[in-house]
Amino acid sequence: MSAFYGRWRLRSQLLALACLMLGAAVGPLSSGCHPSASVPLTEPHPLPRRSQLPLITVLAPEAAPVVPLVATLRSELASDFDLEVIAVRHETSVSDVGAALAKQKPSAVVLVDNSAVQLYRPLARAALHPLPSVIVMSSFVDRLQASVPNSLAIAFETPAVTTLSDVRSILARPITRAGVVYREGFESFVARERALLLKEKIELVALEVPADPSVASLGRVLRRMEREHLDAMWLSNDNVLLSQKLLSNTWVPFAKKTALPIVVGVPALVQGSVPFGTYAAVPDTVGLGVQTADLIYTLQKSGWRAEGPAVQPPVAVKTYLNVTLARELGAPPENEKRVDVLLEGGR
Amino acid sequence: MPRLFAFIPAIERPRAVGELLSEGLPGVAVTAFGRFADFSAAVASEKPEGALSLADTLHVLGVSVGLQGVAGGSATEPYVLLSKDPNQTVDSLAKQSIGMVDVVGRAELPLLLKRLLGLAQPPQVRRVLKVSDLLPLLHLDLAPAVTLPERFQSEFEKQSRLELRALRPATAHVGRSALGFPTGRPDRTIANALRRAPASVQSLLGTEAWQ
Numbered sequence: 001m002s003a004f005y006g007r008w009r010l011r012s013q014l015l016a017l018a019c020l021m022l023g024a025a026v027g028p029l030s031s032g033c034h035p036s037a038s039v040p041l042t043e044p045h046p047l048p049r050r051s052q053l054p055l056i057t058v059l060a061p062e063a064a065p066v067v068p069l070v071a072t073l074r075s076e077l078a079s080d081f082d083l084e085v086i087a088v089r090h091e092t093s094v095s096d097v098g099a100a101l102a103k104q105k106p107s108a109v110v111l112v113d114n115s116a117v118q119l120y121r122p123l124a125r126a127a128l129h130p131l132p133s134v135i136v137m138s139s140f141v142d143r144l145q146a147s148v149p150n151s152l153a154i155a156f157e158t159p160a161v162t163t164l165s166d167v168r169s170i171l172a173r174p175i176t177r178a179g180v181v182y183r184e185g186f187e188s189f190v191a192r193e194r195a196l197l198l199k200e201k202i203e204l205v206a207l208e209v210p211a212d213p214s215v216a217s218l219g220r221v222l223r224r225m226e227r228e229h230l231d232a233m234w235l236s237n238d239n240v241l242l243s244q245k246l247l248s249n250t251w252v253p254f255a256k257k258t259a260l261p262i263v264v265g266v267p268a269l270v271q272g273s274v275p276f277g278t279y280a281a282v283p284d285t286v287g288l289g290v291q292t293a294d295l296i297y298t299l300q301k302s303g304w305r306a307e308g309p310a311v312q313p314p315v316a317v318k319t320y321l322n323v324t325l326a327r328e329l330g331a332p333p334e335n336e337k338r339v340d341v342l343l344e345g346g347r
Numbered sequence: 348m349p350r351l352f353a354f355i356p357a358i359e360r361p362r363a364v365g366e367l368l369s370e371g372l373p374g375v376a377v378t379a380f381g382r383f384a385d386f387s388a389a390v391a392s393e394k395p396e397g398a399l400s401l402a403d404t405l406h407v408l409g410v411s412v413g414l415q416g417v418a419g420g421s422a423t424e425p426y427v428l429l430s431k432d433p434n435q436t437v438d439s440l441a442k443q444s445i446g447m448v449d450v451v452g453r454a455e456l457p458l459l460l461k462r463l464l465g466l467a468q469p470p471q472v473r474r475v476l477k478v479s480d481l482l483p484l485l486h487l488d489l490a491p492a493v494t495l496p497e498r499f500q501s502e503f504e505k506q507s508r509l510e511l512r513a514l515r516p517a518t519a520h521v522g523r524s525a526l527g528f529p530t531g532r533p534d535r536t537i538a539n540a541l542r543r544a545p546a547s548v549q550s551l552l553g554t555e556a557w558q
Contacts, residue, residue: 076384159486166506169505169506196486199508200509201508286381290474297453312489313487316475316480337359337363338358
């Protein structure tokens with residue numbers, strides 16, 4: 001239980017992501033980061049409701065990272081569906097959402113962020129015939145999706161196989177052994193990533209730290225990692241492992257010492273006063289919008305019943321490369337064309 | 348300066364596509380798009396002087412081809428179907444899901460793939476935004492096979508240790524990059540810039556000359 005709730009300490013995955021991304025300008029995980037103010041998700045000049053078309057309702061916090069997702073969904077669904085947004089705010093209650101859905105009568109609901117799922121879940125559980133829903137941009141989707149009847153989900157963590165095969169190609173380095181540090185309680189997550197990596201002939205060397213790791217316990221594991229003859233380090237998006245204290249006292253000193261490419265899941269760690277990661281890959285929110293739209297069409301085709309694989313991994317990623325660090329590792333500059341965002345700065 | 352909107356599926360990311368085209372086409376204001384729907388909406392609403400994309404993409408947008416790119420004397424280029432399972436055939440793969448970059452929109456893509464693979468019925472398509480998104484489809488078992496231009500095959504295979512079998516149906520040809528004029532009036536500056544484009548641009552577009 002502690003692992004479940006402790007991984008993201010912020011209430012909202014999206015707020016955490018916004019915080020990490022905004023931190024890019026000022027350094028890694030600066031303390032006191034305040035996510036952007038609310039961003040409206042409704043259209044400035046909404047078209048009138050087309051009564052002959054089914055309605056899709058999006059339940060989402062008004063946060064900047066959600067804007068491209070909603071815009072993409074709107075354009076991808078425009079010919080066959082109308083789309084309405086219910087904004088999730090701090091004061092939004094379950095009954096507010098229930099009343100809005102009763103009024104709108106959508107065919108399906110898109111739940112963006114854990115906060116939207118928390119508000120919608122009691123309604124779905126209480127309903128005799130719960131509306132179909134698609135969960136996106138949320139953490140712990142496996143457990144989350146299982147708790148919402150008639151739902152599908154898209155995970156919000158880029159699989160290591162996507163990241164490490166891409167970084168191997170961009171850096172033009174052989175990567176056959178990659179290291180990862182994980183907290184006690186995340187064994188099944190690591191096992192899944194390890195199995196996927198074997199397809200690319202990459203062995204995952206996974207070392208465990210306690211659920212609430214200290215500077216000393218993480219430091220010990222990183223010293224062990226140094227003796228593992230690795231080709232790369234992969235860091236999952238675990239806010240507990242990436243706390244300010246652990247970053248400053250263990251990860252950054254490790255990064256300064258090592259000659260390994262470090263692959264992370266947040267751009268803020270690739271740029272800043274002390275760039276830590278060499279490469280970052282995050283789910284592309286436009287790609288997530290397309291993937292979500294395709295799931296809506298799948299639901300429609302199946303009579304609005306959630307069938308097939310309950311949780312899909314994200315397919316499209318947005319990539320960030322620290323070119324200073326990459327070139328130090330011998331990456332050919334021509335490979336930079338295969339990266340979305342180029343950043344600079346040495347360790 | 349005439350505006351050229353470009354939507355070019357490539358190994359390179361849209362940022363790099365835009366940079367390559369801007370450098371290689373002096374006197375033209377290039378905007379590169381990374382998604383068919385964005386390109387389609389922008390061409391329709393802003394009516395740029397030029398639209399550069401695959402001939403099939405322009406056709407779906409209702410924009411006539413003004414200048415057609417060719418290579419090896421051909422206006423079409425071969426595509427390849429890469430399968431993870433060496434025992435699968437085109438027909439058996441078509442009964443499952445095939446990954447492809449969305450170059451014509453969600454509704455038209457199964458029809459394009461049906462034509463490309465010479466099938467009797469449109470197959471299930473797993474559409475992606477970029478060439479680089481095709482590999483995750485195979486890694487994550489979201490599709491057993493993907494299709495892409497043959498000229499990308501070697502680079503694509505270099506990025507992976509998956510053992511892929513290449514299938515080449517005789518029908519697997521798609522029109523090469525083409526230039527259209529959404530305003531209905533040919534723009535000589537853009538056309539001449541493309542004809543004189545350096546090798547880097549021609550390579551990006553899969554062309555050698557324009558006619």
